[in-house]
Amino acid sequence: MSQNTQAAAAAKSKFSVRDICxxxxxxxxxxxxxxxxxxMPxxxxxxxxxxxxxLAAVVLGSKLSAIASLVYLALGAVGVPVLANFSGGFDKFVGPTGGFLISFPLMAYIIGLGVEHRDAFKGAFVTAVIVGTVVNYVVGVAMFVVVAHSTVAVGITACVLPxxxxxxxxxxxxCAIGLNLRKRIPGLKA
Structure with a gap:
């Protein structure tokens, strides 16, 4: 690999100040x-x-949206009250709804991949939104069942159906708002 190719590859893998912002x-x-x-009951x-x-996944794509969700989760884990109902702390990640939280980076990454490949593969975007959402539910229900000592049926009833x-x-x-924003934000590929 030539030095120019290595430099180009390194430049692609680094995040710009704009990306971080x-x-x-x-x-x-x-x-x-x-x-x-x-x-809910x-x-x-x-x-x-x-x-x-x-929204983050649609606007930012896979890597940046996963990073945004990781930053959000890190803030919540150290106790900053950014989680639902102005809560925070590591205990939220090991409680009954912790699975939903810990699946956010994966959900964002999957949906972001779909938006990045929506032109190359017809249906990639819709498929990615569905798969990302299902992953969120599966991880969330699994954690709920384990922590609440309940059945999968109760988990689905409490965490999915409503x-x-x-x-x-x-x-x-x-998706509608995100695709519209994506076109208007400098530095992002429409």
Whole structure:
């Protein structure tokens, strides 16, 4: 590999100041959207976090949105009150809803890959949004079942079924707004 090729590869793997600012901005957006929370009967609140994760993924793509969600989670883990209901602390990650939180970077990465490949592979974007959301639910339900000592049926009833209609609405809105924003933000590929 020539020095020019190595330099080009190194430049591609580094994040610019602009990229870092975008990731920080979207970590803040996720934190703000997490505060829009509706308590639900079985203990899993309905929040706008998944809307914000999807929005970040659509606007920033796979790597930057995963980083934005990791920054958000790191802030929450050390106790900054950025998680739902102005909470924070590591205990939130090992509680019944912790699986939803820890799956956010993977969800963002998957959806971001879909937006990055939407022109090359027809249906990649929609497929990625669905797969990213399903991954969020699977990890969330698995953690809920383990921590709450419940059955998978109870986990699905508490963590999935009440959220399907709003998940669809949030995904559609996040994708529509995100694609529109992506076209207008300097330095991002439309």
């Amino acid at each position: 975008y990731a920080g901005l979207f970590a803040a957006v996720i934190a703000v959207m997490a505060q829009i929370s509706i308590p 079985l203990g899993v609140p309905m929040t706008m976090q998944t809307f914000a994760i999807t 959220f399907i209609p709003t998940a669809i609405i949030k995904a559609v809105l996040a």
